[in-house]
Amino acid sequence: MAGAVQCPALFVAAPASGQGKTTVTAALARLHTRLGRRVRVFKCGPDFLDPQIHAVASGAPVHNVDLGMCGETDIAWRLHAAARECDLILVEGVMGLYDGAPSGADIARRFGIPVMAVIDARAMAQTFGAVAYGLAHYLPGLPFAGVLANHVGSARHAEMLRASLPEGMRWFGAVMRDADAALPERHLGLMQADEITDLGERLDLLADHLQATGAAELPPAVEFPSVSAPAVPPLLGGKHIAIARDAAYGFIYPANVDTLLALGAELAFFSPLAGETLPARCDAVWLPGGYPELHGERLAANTRFWASLRAHVAAGRPVLAECGGLMSLLETVVDKAGAAHGFGGLLPGRAVMQKRLAALGMQQVDLPQGRITGHTFHYSKTETPLAPWLHAQRPEGGEGEAIYRCGSITASYVHFWFPSNPLVAAGLFGG
Structure with a gap:
């Protein structure tokens, strides 16, 4: 050191x-x-x-x-x-x-x-x-x-x-x-x-x-002062994680990517907006937040991507969907102009863009492997019959965002900060 x-x-x-x-x-x-x-x-x-x-x-x-x-x-x-x-x-x-x-x-x-x-x-x-x-x-x-x-x-x-x-x-x-x-x-x-x-x-x-x-x-x-980086066990060694990254899915902390690499994962970035689909080898998928509502027509038209994602979920492989990623898994996204776009349909319901900020603030989530921190910031509201698996908590007290677990999918408006608990992050991707 x-x-x-x-x-x-x-x-x-x-x-x-x-x-x-x-x-x-x-x-x-x-x-x-x-x-x-x-x-x-x-x-x-x-x-x-x-x-x-x-x-x-x-x-x-x-x-x-x-x-x-x-x-x-x-x-x-x-x-x-x-x-x-x-x-x-x-x-x-x-x-x-x-x-x-x-x-x-x-x-x-x-x-x-x-x-x-x-x-x-x-x-x-x-x-x-x-x-x-x-x-x-x-x-x-x-x-x-x-x-x-x-x-x-x-x-x-x-x-x-x-x-x-x-x-x-x-x-x-x-x-x-x-x-x-x-x-x-x-x-x-x-x-x-x-x-x-x-x-x-x-x-x-x-x-x-x-x-x-x-x-x-x-x-x-x-x-x-001297402070060492934390030791991270290679819980995702040999796992191939596909990460959506483009103008529709751009909310990615570099520290989260570093944490996945430290956990031993092999990462492949792809662009649904450019018409790309999941890589041939894909053990888990991360759909981060972004602006899917601004690109509704192009994303809806990438039917190969949605088909590959459905096959991935049908095989029981993990998907983490954060904020815009959650919106994308719903049946419909209604943009600020009121236009409805058909999206993934892997989760029931729709997301509707609001004129005002719908939620903002720090969050902490107690998952089976431990607590992980994050935050929420979004202008949409989700209408779904799905019952939350659990809720995040606000650091100052009170209930936070819903966390949905549907088969191998974990979806929420929370943007997780992976370095706060790499063990929990690994668990979200099957590690």
């Missing part, structure tokens, strides 16, 4: 969602990568979309860090491993700096990572300084580094913002408004990285804006 290592690190936070944390983090990653530095980015919370952007910006996998879902030890060994191999660690916060229990601020404090607050300054002047002061002093012991003004209108505007800061607070600079550099969004957040055809150009434009602020300077080094 290697000893403690030091690495420059910065925690990118904000007073609320929508301030520009993701664009600034991605721009920083792109800027330092262009300078020849090895950058590793982490994302607070259970987000799938922001990490895809950061992976393109940094050229490296992006892992989630959340004290509730992942746990302190998981975060500690991932940060230590990253610090051993890179020149800069960036951690993007979630929502506002102090939102949630635990919050992004709790992570910054626990690991001693200096916080740079990104504040959208479009509709403020001197109040900018008051917001910055509040962020810096609300929680004692927070390693607050300074502020960056985003969406600034002019050089004069930037100067007013800078002058409003309390004495001694670092000014990281101002990023001017630029609609051409904005990252496109839809109902669950940013669009997936593969769907943004000019993502590289947008990231370079964002990096150019940041370079003008002096952001090319590395932040101070942080010491990351």
